[in-house]
Amino acid sequence: MKNLTKSEKEIMNVLWRAERALTHAEIAAACVERKWRAKSIFSMLNDLLDKGLLQSVGFVRSGKTYARTFTPTMSQVEYWGEVINQEHMRSSQLSELTDLLASYQRSLDLA
Known part of the structure; x- marks a missing residue:
């Protein structure tokens, strides 16, 4: 298990509290004390995917496009x-x- 950064822990805490899979925009909105750029969120999500702590579980409509949804792989x-x-x-x-x-x-x- 690789160590998590403070920001990665914050993202994981949001996902652990969530009762459903979330998009990157929903994760960013839940982290009210942080104002991350979209590129930063994507980078952290990809790092968490690489570490095996997240999985992409589908897509939802987000405006005119679709956004991936994420859920933790473990509690x-x-x-x-x-x-x-x-x-x-x-x-x-x-x-x-x-x-x-x-x-x-x-x-x-x-x-």
Whole structure:
């Protein structure tokens, strides 16, 4: 699993939250804190396709033309599992990570 840039993570988070495949324009619109040029979005989407994190699943009408739609190839949990697996953590590190995740879960339950 190749590391993701901050921008790629932002795109993946948008797609992980989406309930359907999205076009590049919909992804750009969902990233309200960023103002990417169309060429930049296409470049990042192609990089994510090359990394195997995205797949193109079809086309939808977009104005007078058609736009490709994209969806993740794995869930966010599966992605982080792969990242952790690549770190080759020792048992003690995995236990510490498990404790941190449990603590985070408790804080969400209290909110």
